[in-house]
Amino acid sequence: MKRAPVYEYLLITGIGVAALLIPWLLPNFITQFTFLWVMVVFALTWDLLGGQMGYNSFGNVLFFGIGAYACAVVQRDSGLDYFTALALGLLCAALLSTAVSALLGAGVLGMRGHYFAICTLGLGVAAGEIAGGWEYLGAGSGMVTPQYPGGIGERDLFYYFLSLTITGTGFFTLRRLYQSRFGIAINAIRDDEDKAEAMGLHTTRYKTVAWCVAAFFLALTGGAVGNLIGFIDPRDVAFSGATFGVWMILMAILGGKGTIWGPVLGAAVFHLTQELFWNFLFGWQRVALGALIVLIVVFFPQGILGWVREAWPERFGQCVDTDRQGGEETR
Amino acid sequence: MTTLLEVQGVSKRFGGIVANEAISLSVPEGGIIGLIGPNGSGKTTLFNAIVGYYPIDAGSIRFEDREITRLRVPQIARLGLLRTFQQTRIYGRMDCVHNMLISTPHAHQGLWSMLTHFPREDREKAESLLEFVGLYSKRHLLAGDLSFGQQKLLEFAMALMNEPKLLLLDEPTAGINPTLINGIIERLQRVNERLGITLLVIEHNMSVIMNLAQELHCLSRGRLLASGTPEQIRTDQRVIDAYLGVQ
Amino acid sequence: MDNITILLDAPILLVQLLLDGLLAGAIFALAAYGMALVWGVMNIINVSQGEYVMLGGFVTVLLAEAGIHPMLGVPLVALLLYLLGWLIYRLVIFRIVDRDLFISLLATFGISILLQQLANQIFGADVRTAEGELGTSFLFNGMVTIAHIKLAAALIAVLTGGALWLFLKKSRLGQAIRATAQNARAARIMGIDTDRVYATTFALNAAICGAAGALVAMTWIIHPYFGLVYTIRSFMIVVVAGLGNLLGVIAAGLGLGAAENFAGFVLGVEYQAAFVFTLLVVILLARNLLLGRKRQYLK
Numbered sequence: 001m002k003r004a005p006v007y008e009y010l011l012i013t014g015i016g017v018a019a020l021l022i023p024w025l026l027p028n029f030i031t032q033f034t035f036l037w038v039m040v041v042f043a044l045t046w047d048l049l050g051g052q053m054g055y056n057s058f059g060n061v062l063f064f065g066i067g068a069y070a071c072a073v074v075q076r077d078s079g080l081d082y083f084t085a086l087a088l089g090l091l092c093a094a095l096l097s098t099a100v101s102a103l104l105g106a107g108v109l110g111m112r113g114h115y116f117a118i119c120t121l122g123l124g125v126a127a128g129e130i131a132g133g134w135e136y137l138g139a140g141s142g143m144v145t146p147q148y149p150g151g152i153g154e155r156d157l158f159y160y161f162l163s164l165t166i167t168g169t170g171f172f173t174l175r176r177l178y179q180s181r182f183g184i185a186i187n188a189i190r191d192d193e194d195k196a197e198a199m200g201l202h203t204t205r206y207k208t209v210a211w212c213v214a215a216f217f218l219a220l221t222g223g224a225v226g227n228l229i230g231f232i233d234p235r236d237v238a239f240s241g242a243t244f245g246v247w248m249i250l251m252a253i254l255g256g257k258g259t260i261w262g263p264v265l266g267a268a269v270f271h272l273t274q275e276l277f278w279n280f281l282f283g284w285q286r287v288a289l290g291a292l293i294v295l296i297v298v299f300f301p302q303g304i305l306g307w308v309r310e311a312w313p314e315r316f317g318q319c320v321d322t323d324r325q326g327g328e329e330t331r
Numbered sequence: 332m333t334t335l336l337e338v339q340g341v342s343k344r345f346g347g348i349v350a351n352e353a354i355s356l357s358v359p360e361g362g363i364i365g366l367i368g369p370n371g372s373g374k375t376t377l378f379n380a381i382v383g384y385y386p387i388d389a390g391s392i393r394f395e396d397r398e399i400t401r402l403r404v405p406q407i408a409r410l411g412l413l414r415t416f417q418q419t420r421i422y423g424r425m426d427c428v429h430n431m432l433i434s435t436p437h438a439h440q441g442l443w444s445m446l447t448h449f450p451r452e453d454r455e456k457a458e459s460l461l462e463f464v465g466l467y468s469k470r471h472l473l474a475g476d477l478s479f480g481q482q483k484l485l486e487f488a489m490a491l492m493n494e495p496k497l498l499l500l501d502e503p504t505a506g507i508n509p510t511l512i513n514g515i516i517e518r519l520q521r522v523n524e525r526l527g528i529t530l531l532v533i534e535h536n537m538s539v540i541m542n543l544a545q546e547l548h549c550l551s552r553g554r555l556l557a558s559g560t561p562e563q564i565r566t567d568q569r570v571i572d573a574y575l576g577v578q
Numbered sequence: 579m580d581n582i583t584i585l586l587d588a589p590i591l592l593v594q595l596l597l598d599g600l601l602a603g604a605i606f607a608l609a610a611y612g613m614a615l616v617w618g619v620m621n622i623i624n625v626s627q628g629e630y631v632m633l634g635g636f637v638t639v640l641l642a643e644a645g646i647h648p649m650l651g652v653p654l655v656a657l658l659l660y661l662l663g664w665l666i667y668r669l670v671i672f673r674i675v676d677r678d679l680f681i682s683l684l685a686t687f688g689i690s691i692l693l694q695q696l697a698n699q700i701f702g703a704d705v706r707t708a709e710g711e712l713g714t715s716f717l718f719n720g721m722v723t724i725a726h727i728k729l730a731a732a733l734i735a736v737l738t739g740g741a742l743w744l745f746l747k748k749s750r751l752g753q754a755i756r757a758t759a760q761n762a763r764a765a766r767i768m769g770i771d772t773d774r775v776y777a778t779t780f781a782l783n784a785a786i787c788g789a790a791g792a793l794v795a796m797t798w799i800i801h802p803y804f805g806l807v808y809t810i811r812s813f814m815i816v817v818v819a820g821l822g823n824l825l826g827v828i829a830a831g832l833g834l835g836a837a838e839n840f841a842g843f844v845l846g847v848e849y850q851a852a853f854v855f856t857l858l859v860v861i862l863l864a865r866n867l868l869l870g871r872k873r874q875y876l877k
Contacts, residue, residue: 107863107867108863115865118625118810119863122810122856122858122859123855125806125810125851125855126856126859130856133852176446177446179448180445180447180448181445181446181447181449182445184429187425191424192421198405198416200406200408200493202437205445209445242691258424283699284695287692290688290690290693290694293691293692294688294692298685
């Protein structure tokens with residue numbers, strides 16, 4: 001496998017140190033940064049399917065919502081103390097969500113192209129509609145998550161580090177996966193699934209595992225965000241196709257599909273833009289979001305990293321000839 | 332020689348069109364067998380039926396004495412029966428080395444293996460095969476950036492990486508610069524001799540297939556017209572008529 | 579499940595549900611016909627389909643408030659939406675016609691969000707309806723009611739669909755559209771201005787959807803967020819019927835209308851949207867199973 005260049009390790013270390021110091025350096029923006037980490041998980045898990053595997057899901061928010069509800073239900077009904085219940089809730093959320101994705105995967109991942117996209121879109125919305133009518137989950141009025149047993153500042157700090165942990169684990173898991181046989185296999189599926197099948201690749205297995213990994217991390221994030229917001233609305237928080245659901249796609253494309261850093265970059269840029277400008281749009285944010293999607297998709301579909309890659313291909317290890325270069329590249 | 336692939340009475344219709352009608356042929360282990368016939372005679376349909384793309388209407392296909400008629404494409408591929416495509420198919424946005432690596436045999440891969448890195452032997456084998464087809468210097472280019480002929484060579488190398496027992500080649504010299512065709516013939520023969528891979532080849536270029544194959548089958552309008560050595564086929568009046576369009 | 583016992587006690591309700599469902603289904607079929615047209619000619623799955631229905635509905639509501647009867651408003655709505663469709667084609671769609679499916683899918687999805695939120699800002703998030711009372715007939719001793727406006731709406735839907743069909747069959751431009759659908763490159767070589775064909779197709783689709791929206795507004799209710807459900811309904815109908823199968827579209831549309839009405843009654847109205855989206859997933863899964871059994875995935 002190609003060894004990661006030195007600057008990548010520097011970048012990771014730099015971001016890691018900054019992430020650990022932010023609560024003390026920028027204490028007033030701690031919630032914004034918590035959401036930044038959440039956005040990074042959104043973009044990364046979407047890109048796992050959309051960018052790396054070529055399966056453009058419009059309904060990954062399904063797993064986020066399942067996670068949010070599962071965690072909240074365990075917290076409500078388990079009768080344990082706050083932190084034990086939260087830990088158990090997150091565990092159940094991740095397990096349930098992964099199980100659902102594995103079950104659905106067998107059927108849904110057999111679809112190609114727009115059938116997959118629209119089917120997942122339907123799944124996400126259907127889940128929101130069902131949750132909105134289900135009394136056990138509070139129906140249309142949603143669920144309130146338990147009160148944090150401590151001060152506001154402590155609560156913010158706790159959830160900052162919780163989401164940072166989820167994001168960090170997710171990032172390194174995906175990074176490791178992309179470097180292994182798994183990463184190359186899902187790239188092959190993206191480039192030509194018929195060929196991959198003709199070569200004997202276990203395509204269904206790879207696709208399902210990819211979806212399960214995405215579902216796992218989305219569910220953890222869902223559990224955390226439900227508690228962070230303190231309230232779970234079926235259509236506007238848990239299964240919010242018009243916000244989180246679309247943002248994931250937009251962030252991944254903006255940063256550059258099919259790379260590990262693209263979604264991270266896209267999430268940062270999008271989140272920053274959103275925090276800076278969104279509040280000045282007074283209710284027109286979502287109109288702007290629609291326009292932004294059209295603009296990016298039509299004029300900038302390759303994303304920031306994709307554009308960089310087109311400009312300097314050799315930086316990404318594409319080169320012709322010479323044994324010397326080759327020897328270094330292929331360890 | 333034992334029989335590797337046994338096709339018996341295979342028929343395939345698309346609506347009212349008969350693409351294959353009661354075709355029987357066998358491929359002996361270690362041989363190079365040619366499949367010829369005018370355009371639209373059902374050669375590619377037969378290929379697709381063998382490797383599992385179409386359900387056949389009648390007949391049976393056996394590979395190593397095992398019925399594969401009802402198996403699906405990836406299962407058949409994992410048994411060691413592989414095909415290349417007429418319109419070359421490679422993984423365009425991955426570099427050549429990755430194209431090769433992901434083509435290692437998948438038959439014995441468990442769940443855990445998907446998380447592993449590729450062992451050193453795989454990389455070495457990938458590079459030596461790329462060298463064999465003459466793409467070593469281009470191994471870090473995206474496969475989609477290669478020329479058509481180079482993609483064809485890459486697809487061939489990928490097939491070899493998969494260590495098939497039987498390789499079905501759909502027009503390996505179509506679209507290739509004529510000066511390179513001899514190189515391809517020579518490589519196919521070396522693959523057959525040294526790696527022991529049996530070949531079943533569709534080919535339109537008569538001089539190529541006459542030099543390459545030990546035995547030829549000629550299809551015409553979905554039926555098996557004639558079988559025999561290149562010499563017999565060359566002089567067979569029915570084959571000549573089929574190519575010249577005599578009714 | 580209490581509602582099932584009600585149904586069993588009063589089977590005449592079945593007739594009422596079926597009737598209402600079929601009348602609604604005619605409108606679904608109209609919107610689906612438009613989607614099939616764009617899908618077949620331009621190879622674009624227009625996710626913003628339902629938004630044109632929704633906008634058509636709001637225009638009708640505004641016209642009705644200005645004193646124009648919704649039925650008379652239909653041609654005007656269709657014309658306005660035709661212009662909107664043309665504008666959107668000239669601004670966005672022509673850039674994505676030949677691009678890969680995901681781009682057109684996502685771009686139309688963006689347009690869908692844009693139109694939806696614009697409507698939300700301009701018309702407000704309230705449920706609206708266009709008043710067009712025409713009286714009601716009673717059948718079976720008053721057990722079954724038919725609002726005349728619903729009958730009229732279904733009739734207009736059928737007439738609009740028929741007119742479009744005739745246009746495609748007989749007119750010169752219609753023939754150019756069908757030729758482009760079969761093979762755009764060949765059509766271009768034969769001197770057909772495919773860009774104009776695409777523009778017309780997209781605008782025509784918006785116009786039909788607008789007309790469907792007008793019919794929805796006068797028989798039911800309209801709301802800024804109703805668009806997606808109509809997109810999904812259209813998609814489902816086209817998937818079940820197949821492209822270029824007008825009779826299939828009509829049958830699937832009527833069937834969906836009836837099925838939805840029964841589901842809404844049995845499960846409760848709050849689950850009707852959930853039913854539509856779940857049905858979509860089920861239909862796509864079933865389609866995939868059928869395809870998979872044939873062991874054939876190569877195009």
